[in-house]
Amino acid sequence: MNRIWALVKMDLRNSFRLSAFKEKIKNREDIVHIIIVIVALLSLLPTYYLLVSGLSNIYDIYLNIGQKSMFLLTGILLSQMIVLFFGILYVMSKYYFSSDLNILVPLPLRPKEIVGAKFVSLLVYEYITVLPILLPFIIIYGIKTDVNILYWLYSLATIFFVPIIPLCISSILVMFFMRYTNIGGRKDLLRTIGYIILIIVLIVFQLKLQSISQRAIVDEDFLYKLITDSTILVRSLGIVFPPSMWAALSLSNLSDISGLLYILLFVAVSILIFFIMLFLSDRVFFKGLIGNLEVSTSGKGAEVRLEDFQRSSLPYVAIAMKEIKMLIRTPVYLMNSIGGVIIVPIVMILPFFMGDQESINLLRNLLKNNQQLVNLIGVGFITLLGIVNNVCSTTFSREGKNMWIQRTLPIDPRDQIKGRILSSIIVQTVGIIVLYGSLAYLGALTLEGIFIIGILGILGSIPTGEIGMIVDAYRPLLHWDNPQRAMKQNLNVLISMGIGALYILGIGLLAYKLMDIINIFVIYIIIALIFILSSLILYRGLKKVIEMTLANLE
Amino acid sequence: MLKLENLSKSYGKGEIKAVDNISLEVRPGEIFGFLGPNGAGKTTTIKMIVGLLRPDNGRIYLDNIDVWEDPLKAKSKISFVPDTPQVYDKLKGIEYLNFIADIYGIPADLRQERIEKYLDIFQLRHAIGDIIGSYSHGMRQKLVLISALINDPKLFILDEPMVGLDPKSSYNLKEIMREKCNEGKIVFFSTHVLEVAEKLCDRIAIINKGKIIALGTMDELRQHSKEKESLENIFLELTENE
Numbered sequence: 001m002n003r004i005w006a007l008v009k010m011d012l013r014n015s016f017r018l019s020a021f022k023e024k025i026k027n028r029e030d031i032v033h034i035i036i037v038i039v040a041l042l043s044l045l046p047t048y049y050l051l052v053s054g055l056s057n058i059y060d061i062y063l064n065i066g067q068k069s070m071f072l073l074t075g076i077l078l079s080q081m082i083v084l085f086f087g088i089l090y091v092m093s094k095y096y097f098s099s100d101l102n103i104l105v106p107l108p109l110r111p112k113e114i115v116g117a118k119f120v121s122l123l124v125y126e127y128i129t130v131l132p133i134l135l136p137f138i139i140i141y142g143i144k145t146d147v148n149i150l151y152w153l154y155s156l157a158t159i160f161f162v163p164i165i166p167l168c169i170s171s172i173l174v175m176f177f178m179r180y181t182n183i184g185g186r187k188d189l190l191r192t193i194g195y196i197i198l199i200i201v202l203i204v205f206q207l208k209l210q211s212i213s214q215r216a217i218v219d220e221d222f223l224y225k226l227i228t229d230s231t232i233l234v235r236s237l238g239i240v241f242p243p244s245m246w247a248a249l250s251l252s253n254l255s256d257i258s259g260l261l262y263i264l265l266f267v268a269v270s271i272l273i274f275f276i277m278l279f280l281s282d283r284v285f286f287k288g289l290i291g292n293l294e295v296s297t298s299g300k301g302a303e304v305r306l307e308d309f310q311r312s313s314l315p316y317v318a319i320a321m322k323e324i325k326m327l328i329r330t331p332v333y334l335m336n337s338i339g340g341v342i343i344v345p346i347v348m349i350l351p352f353f354m355g356d357q358e359s360i361n362l363l364r365n366l367l368k369n370n371q372q373l374v375n376l377i378g379v380g381f382i383t384l385l386g387i388v389n390n391v392c393s394t395t396f397s398r399e400g401k402n403m404w405i406q407r408t409l410p411i412d413p414r415d416q417i418k419g420r421i422l423s424s425i426i427v428q429t430v431g432i433i434v435l436y437g438s439l440a441y442l443g444a445l446t447l448e449g450i451f452i453i454g455i456l457g458i459l460g461s462i463p464t465g466e467i468g469m470i471v472d473a474y475r476p477l478l479h480w481d482n483p484q485r486a487m488k489q490n491l492n493v494l495i496s497m498g499i500g501a502l503y504i505l506g507i508g509l510l511a512y513k514l515m516d517i518i519n520i521f522v523i524y525i526i527i528a529l530i531f532i533l534s535s536l537i538l539y540r541g542l543k544k545v546i547e548m549t550l551a552n553l554e
Numbered sequence: 555m556l557k558l559e560n561l562s563k564s565y566g567k568g569e570i571k572a573v574d575n576i577s578l579e580v581r582p583g584e585i586f587g588f589l590g591p592n593g594a595g596k597t598t599t600i601k602m603i604v605g606l607l608r609p610d611n612g613r614i615y616l617d618n619i620d621v622w623e624d625p626l627k628a629k630s631k632i633s634f635v636p637d638t639p640q641v642y643d644k645l646k647g648i649e650y651l652n653f654i655a656d657i658y659g660i661p662a663d664l665r666q667e668r669i670e671k672y673l674d675i676f677q678l679r680h681a682i683g684d685i686i687g688s689y690s691h692g693m694r695q696k697l698v699l700i701s702a703l704i705n706d707p708k709l710f711i712l713d714e715p716m717v718g719l720d721p722k723s724s725y726n727l728k729e730i731m732r733e734k735c736n737e738g739k740i741v742f743f744s745t746h747v748l749e750v751a752e753k754l755c756d757r758i759a760i761i762n763k764g765k766i767i768a769l770g771t772m773d774e775l776r777q778h779s780k781e782k783e784s785l786e787n788i789f790l791e792l793t794e795n796e
């Protein structure tokens with residue numbers, strides 16, 4: 001345990017010294033820089049505020065049906081699911097692709113010591129992720145309900161233990177996953193496909209459980225139970241993920257001993273699973289790791305085809321192709337970017353896919369009668385993916401130690417922008433195709449839809465990509481030790497999402513207001529014009545930022 | 555011509571001057587050696603020339619182009635080989651070379667000719683279809699060298715280029731450096747290998763604690779020193795008494 005602790009301390013010191021939060025203050029410009037970053041972070045607030053005030057309404061709805069404990073379950077379940085799903089990539093990157101492994105593995109350390117240390121340092125990040133989600137639930141419930149000190153004590157324990165079980169589950173899943181995909185030369189591809197399947201299976205599993213538990217409660221005396229038992233919903237729906245249920249039940253049963261028992265159960269199971277995870281890590285961790293660092297070589301080297309020398313392309317095409325190759329060949333990047341644009345559209349239709357025929361038909365009719373709305377939402381969705389795919393908002397951060405190449409070559413900033421935007425558009429194209437597939441499955445894909453979503457979606461991905469790139473060019477995170485740090489564990493992603501969400505929200509609102517007034521085709525044209533105009537404006541700003549950053553980095 | 559004027563740079567809060575008011579000129583057709591103990595400021599100076607570190611003070615001109623005023627134009631005349639060969643390890647060797655050639659806009663036939671020539675000189679042809687991640691340190695070093703030579707630069711600037719190269723490649727590199735300077739190019743490199751500097755360089759600068767303490771041809775350096783024999787003696791004498 002002591003050694004784990006020493007490793008954790010080293011890891012945290014390392015991570016946070018290199019971290020995004022560290023800004024050097026040397027002169028006035030640095031202060032301006034920090035202020036701009038803070039203002040950019042504030043751009044997240046409107047969206048966050050919107051979400052939190054929505055929560056308050058949800059509380060009232062649950063209160064009205066006498067099931068306010070459901071509110072807690074929602075928050076805890078949401079937090080734990082986010083840790084579980086996002087944890088998979090964090091864990092994979094941190095356990096298997098981080099640069100300190102070259103130092104740690106040769107040291108006389110047991111696998112469980114390495115894994116334990118990495119787990120604890122990941123946990124710190126998970127708290128940062130979970131707090132903004134869970135705290136509003138806990139605070140709203142605490143204020144609106146008559147609670148005593150016990151509530152806040154149990155809450156503290158809940159918050160502390162909330163990420164542990166899901167992160168242990170991700171760790172175990174990933175360790176077995178890596179262990180059994182550690183074969184042959186094509187393991188990167190195998191792992192990416194496996195990852196996409198794993199995520200979809202996990203979600204399908206969740207939905208299946210949900211529909212079973214929903215069916216179970218809708219019997220004759222359901223209404224009667226609803227009135228007499230204030231935790232019936234939690235106990236029925238919480239089956240999806242029992243630990244969340246325990247925590248919710250403990251926080252809502254303050255007055256009797258069951259509250260205490262549930263929190264003890266929650267804590268005990270968390271600790272137990274942690275030790276199971278450590279136990280398993282001793283057996284499987286190295287088996288997935290060793291051989292990972294090996295790169296397959298052709299062996300028959302002399303046969304390099306001479307035509308390979310002769311390809312020549314424009315600088316921005318060269319940059320785009322380089323970006324795409326790096327994305328595709330780095331598993332963590334691939335899973336975040338292309339994996340993301342494939343998974344999100346599929347997950348959206350999964351609930352319908354699993355639902356009964358009747359509700360699907362209902363939905364199909366609904367969509368058919370609102371084709372224009374479907375198209376507009378599709379455009380908004382693709383435009384949003386332009387940020388969520390992370391390609392632009394981490395494009396300079398991903399250069400990492402290779403940044404010197406970009407800085408010493410004579411590359412026109414215009415080519416940098418065009419090339420990197422192009423790489424994002426290539427990824428977006430994959431997302432658009434998957435969205436077409438999803439819509440087609442719902443019977444909501446028309447020829448018009450194909451054109452509108454395709455064209456406006458790509459046009460819209462340009463300004464959102466540029467927003468992400470401005471943020472990333474302004475403060476690239478170049479010193480990272482595992483690839484996930486450059487991707488999702490990068491503050492730039494969050495800032496870009498905040499600004500991008502505002503941008504899309506604004507356009508969406510405008511389109512919504514115009515819907516009843518003017519012809520839909522005029523709206524399409526207006527949106528296209530906004531996209532083009534904002535691209536051009538952002539382009540000029542971006543050019544300045546790139547010039548400045550490439551010259552001034554140290 | 556490469557001209558450094560009153561160049562200064564300090565790191566962090568500005569307490570230590572890594573480079574302190576350096577001025578020097580390197581003429582076309584010259585091989586210029588940059589020597590000095592660890593931490594003397596060699597890498598810092600080189601980084602300022604190639605655009606990786608903005609100088610606190612002073613100017614750098616290459617053929618009368620201010621490197622920091624017109625970076626694109628200057629960079630298209632410079633090839634840089636850093637002290638650690640850090641490159642995109644997910645690209646294949648040939649893909650990296652093609653990327654560099656695309657950026658410099660080298661036409662296909664010319665790039666093929668140059669790539670083939672240097673691949674053969676550095677005996678890297680067999681690995682060129684492999685992912686760079688599978689290369690040894692020396693192989694990466696060679697790849698970076700080749701990528702720097704594709705452009706046929708006006709200024710060829712190398713930071714400790716011999717480190718990690720096998721004797722044959724090291725010899726070939728010296729030949730190439732000489733060939734470049736015969737073509738009227740400028741070769742500027744830092745090294746700790748004094749014999750190399752002594753044999754190869756037309757002129758030498760010795761830098762210590764950010765200041766140039768000696769500058770000139772071997773003969774000129776000898777005159778500054780009591781022990782008039784090898785560069786090693788001169789170097790030790792000059793850098794010792796501080």
Ligand SMILES: Nc1ncnc2c1ncn2[C@@H]1O[C@H](COP(=O)(O)OP(=O)(O)OP(=O)(O)O)[C@@H](O)[C@H]1O
Nearest residue numbers: 565566570572590591592593594595596597598599
């Ligand atoms: N990134 C940095 N941050 C802070 N100080 C630095 C940094 N890089 C170099 N220095 C300092 O600047 C001085 C000069 O370093 P430089 O790397 O230029 O030396 P060098 O002559 O290349 O040495 P070597 O022969 O070891 O390569 C040293 O005192 C060093 O500590």
Ligand SMILES: [Mg+2]
Nearest residue numbers: 596597598637
């Ligand atoms: Mg150095």
